[in-house]
Amino acid sequence: MAAPRNRVRRPVGSHSLNRRSISTRDLHTSRDVSSRDEAEEARRVQLVEVTIDSLAEVGYVGTTLAVIARRAGVSAGLVAHYFGDKDTLLSAAFRTLARSLAARMRARLALAHTPRARVQAVIDTNLAPEEFDRRSGTAWLAFWGQVLHVEGLMRVQTAYQRRMLSNLRSDLRKLLPAAEAKSLAAMIAAMIDGVYLRAALSDWREADSASARALLTAFVDERLKDLGPAAHAAPERAARARRAHLRVVNPATGAVLAELPADGPAQIDAAVARAQAAQRAWAAASGAERGRVLQRAARLLRERNDELAHLETLNTGKPISETRTVDVASGAECLEYYAGLAAGLAGEHLNLGPAAFGYTRREPLGVVAGIGAWNYPLQIACWKSAPALACGNAMLFKPAELTPLTAVKLEEIYREAGLPAGLFQVVQGEAETGALLTRHALIRKVSLTGSVGTGKAVMADAAASLKQVTLELGGKSPLIVFADAKLDNAVSGALLGNFYSAGEVCSNGTRVFVHRSIRAEFVARLRARTARLRVGDPLDPETQVGALISAEHLEKVLGFIARGRAQGARLLTDGTRVTSGELARGYFVTPAIFDNCRDDMDIVRQEIFGPVLSVLEFEDEEEVVARANGTEFGLAAGVFTNDLTRAHRVIARLEAGTCWINHYNVTPIELPFGGVKMSGLGRENGRAAIEHYTQLKSVYVAMGDVDSPY
Numbered sequence: 001m002a003a004p005r006n007r008v009r010r011p012v013g014s015h016s017l018n019r020r021s022i023s024t025r026d027l028h029t030s031r032d033v034s035s036r037d038e039a040e041e042a043r044r045v046q047l048v049e050v051t052i053d054s055l056a057e058v059g060y061v062g063t064t065l066a067v068i069a070r071r072a073g074v075s076a077g078l079v080a081h082y083f084g085d086k087d088t089l090l091s092a093a094f095r096t097l098a099r100s101l102a103a104r105m106r107a108r109l110a111l112a113h114t115p116r117a118r119v120q121a122v123i124d125t126n127l128a129p130e131e132f133d134r135r136s137g138t139a140w141l142a143f144w145g146q147v148l149h150v151e152g153l154m155r156v157q158t159a160y161q162r163r164m165l166s167n168l169r170s171d172l173r174k175l176l177p178a179a180e181a182k183s184l185a186a187m188i189a190a191m192i193d194g195v196y197l198r199a200a201l202s203d204w205r206e207a208d209s210a211s212a213r214a215l216l217t218a219f220v221d222e223r224l225k226d227l228g229p230a231a232h233a234a235p236e237r238a239a240r241a242r243r244a245h246l247r248v249v250n251p252a253t254g255a256v257l258a259e260l261p262a263d264g265p266a267q268i269d270a271a272v273a274r275a276q277a278a279q280r281a282w283a284a285a286s287g288a289e290r291g292r293v294l295q296r297a298a299r300l301l302r303e304r305n306d307e308l309a310h311l312e313t314l315n316t317g318k319p320i321s322e323t324r325t326v327d328v329a330s331g332a333e334c335l336e337y338y339a340g341l342a343a344g345l346a347g348e349h350l351n352l353g354p355a356a357f358g359y360t361r362r363e364p365l366g367v368v369a370g371i372g373a374w375n376y377p378l379q380i381a382c383w384k385s386a387p388a389l390a391c392g393n394a395m396l397f398k399p400a401e402l403t404p405l406t407a408v409k410l411e412e413i414y415r416e417a418g419l420p421a422g423l424f425q426v427v428q429g430e431a432e433t434g435a436l437l438t439r440h441a442l443i444r445k446v447s448l449t450g451s452v453g454t455g456k457a458v459m460a461d462a463a464a465s466l467k468q469v470t471l472e473l474g475g476k477s478p479l480i481v482f483a484d485a486k487l488d489n490a491v492s493g494a495l496l497g498n499f500y501s502a503g504e505v506c507s508n509g510t511r512v513f514v515h516r517s518i519r520a521e522f523v524a525r526l527r528a529r530t531a532r533l534r535v536g537d538p539l540d541p542e543t544q545v546g547a548l549i550s551a552e553h554l555e556k557v558l559g560f561i562a563r564g565r566a567q568g569a570r571l572l573t574d575g576t577r578v579t580s581g582e583l584a585r586g587y588f589v590t591p592a593i594f595d596n597c598r599d600d601m602d603i604v605r606q607e608i609f610g611p612v613l614s615v616l617e618f619e620d621e622e623e624v625v626a627r628a629n630g631t632e633f634g635l636a637a638g639v640f641t642n643d644l645t646r647a648h649r650v651i652a653r654l655e656a657g658t659c660w661i662n663h664y665n666v667t668p669i670e671l672p673f674g675g676v677k678m679s680g681l682g683r684e685n686g687r688a689a690i691e692h693y694t695q696l697k698s699v700y701v702a703m704g705d706v707d708s709p710y
């Protein structure tokens with residue numbers, strides 16, 4: 001979901017510094033680590049990362065000190081100076097991988113508040129999409145192959161396994177007798193290794209993160225239902241665990257905002273029944289009537305703009321300057337747009353000659369589901385519910401477990417606007433609750449905003465009941481700046497397309513291709529304006545960059561920044577966690593601009609979803625189009641040029657669903673929004689969304705007698 005609407009914003013960096021804000025330039029100068037220590041540490045990190053790269057590409061035997069030295073562009077003596085021998089270096093690299101996995105695990109466990117959710121956290125961490133990344137996956141495999149022979153590796157492996165098993169055992173013991181808990185923990189660990197090994201040995205074709213997690217989740221659910229002497233007690237306990245409480249946290253402070261019960265099968269079934277009952281009358285109402293309800297809801301949204309923006313900021317960590325001007329307004333605009341279209345929904349009349357005519361009826365699908373991501377909670381709820389309701393459907397909406405609050409407010413607003421009960425219901429929960437929606441036989445469609453892995457899982461689950469799907473997924477979009485572009489506009493586009501909402505925007509133009517002749521000037525201006533960005537308390541109206549959504553996500557973003565440096569990109573700005581003052585309580589990262597990037601770097605290939613911008617240089621149009629398209633994603637793209645014909649020629653060749661010429665990330669409701677390739681299916685917004693929330697009925701009408709051969 002792209003962030004800003006087409007509205008004028010104050011220029012970046014035009015405010016004076018205040019107590020809670022911190023500019024990235026200040027952070028640069030105030031660091032207490034000496035530059036020498038930093039250089040040493042950076043060198044160590046670089047050598048470790050190069051080792052992981054080498055293991056992934058040429059395996060254990062091919063990874064020698066000499067090879068690592070050559071790849072890192074240093075002497076073999078220097079590598080030996082830092083690490084001694086090959087085994088010590090490999091142990092350090094293995095420890096790095098294991099530590100970062102353990103940190104991700106801790107972050108997930110901290111968010112899980114029931115034993116079942118904690119078991120799931122272990123599964124989800126070990127089988128997360130980044131572990132199925134060919135680079136880290138193949139490196140893990142190379143390490144495993146040597147664990148029995150190298151003592152240092154064995155120590156790391158044993159420590160990691162022991163911790164994982166003890167986490168699993170201690171949580172499972174709360175659900176099962178000790179012996180069964182122990183055996184199930186061992187089985188889960190073995191299955192994680194097995195699924196992973198199979199994926200690696202099939203060259204990552206036979207398993208992916210989402211299906212591996214789904215497999216293990218189903219296995220654990222099944223075991224918790226059936227196990228031995230606890231067979232009678234366990235299902236109850238498991239059911240209780242499923243109806244867990246979501247703990248909602250303010251990512252800027254770590255404070256708990258609310259606790260909400262998660263919905264399980266019984267609640268979903270009841271919600272579907274209520275929705276079905278209400279939907280028939282709603283579908284029979286005139287479009288104009290439905291439009292009037294949406295109009296009233298839009299008006300209430302606008303009246304409550306500041307209150308809703310405040311709540312959204314508390315829950316997402318996004319600056320109040322954004323939520324007050326964009327999030328609620330974008331939702332209201334969407335409701336107004338579909339309110340206008342509702343009365344005009346129509347089929348066609350078809351002339352079939354003198355003896356017959358035909359017509360089509362555009363009918364609602366029935367009960368549909370919306371599942372949202374955490375970056376634009378209210379906006380996503382509006383973007384899905386407005387067309388669904390305008391077309392005569394009922395919608396069950398599940399917000400992301402991290403950001404469930406404003407969708408509840410939207411439900412209240414719809415009721416206050418006169419929407420009959422049951423037509424828009426918010427259900428709460430984690431992925432499990434989402435899956436209950438996508439697998440429900442009576443739900444006719446699911447619209448998801450989320451990651452590619454979740455998109456695949458949702459589509460697979462929807463297949464059983466042949467549900468329609470709309471998938472708004474991730475991206476790694478190109479923003480191309482030609483030599484004749486108006487430079488300041490292009491820099492503004494790059495800032496909007498990378499640092500708005502702390503970079504947590506799916507359509508961000510994170511691969512910024514700049515023509516060689518203007519790169520130096522572009523980078524200088526970009527850097528200067530980024531240094532003035534104010535990272536601060538999201539509730540402070542002066543703040544321009546707020547908090548990332550969670551500790552786990554922070555860890556992921558910082559990991560990418562470390563890998564960017566290790567793989568040879570030049571970090572031009574700070575790009576670190578804020579660890580001083582009040583902001584240290586939250587998940588704040590200062591913007592990172594990388595120069596000297598290559599297309600094969602992780603920061604250039606993978607979606608980061610944080611404030612990390614990569615500058616890539618190009619020479620000619622043909623080359624940049626090929627490189628821009630060289631990704632599995634295809635959500636968005638932007639071109640900055642003053643050459644009219646080139647702008648349209650290039651846009652026509654870019655493989656992306658949503659494009660901008662001389663702007664970036666503006667998303668007026670009138671324009672359909674969505675992706676191609678792995679970035680999704682279907683469109684939100686515009687008239688296009690109507691196609692996705694209705695089905696056609698064709699009617700043949702005979703005007704004469706039936707001419708029958710029988």
Ligand code: NDP
Nearest residue numbers: 001373374400401430431434435450451454472473474506
């Ligand atoms: P996820 O894919 O992790 O989650 C999205 C939603 O799906 C959440 O509500 C989640 O529940 C739910 N979910 C997870 N697994 C399942 C499942 N198996 N069945 C049904 N529902 C499930 O995405 P994030 O919330 O982490 O959001 C970030 C991602 O979303 C990024 O990749 C980003 O690019 C993408 N995105 C795409 C946009 C677009 O319009 N194209 C806009 C915004 C974000 P839970 O919260 O409990 O995990």
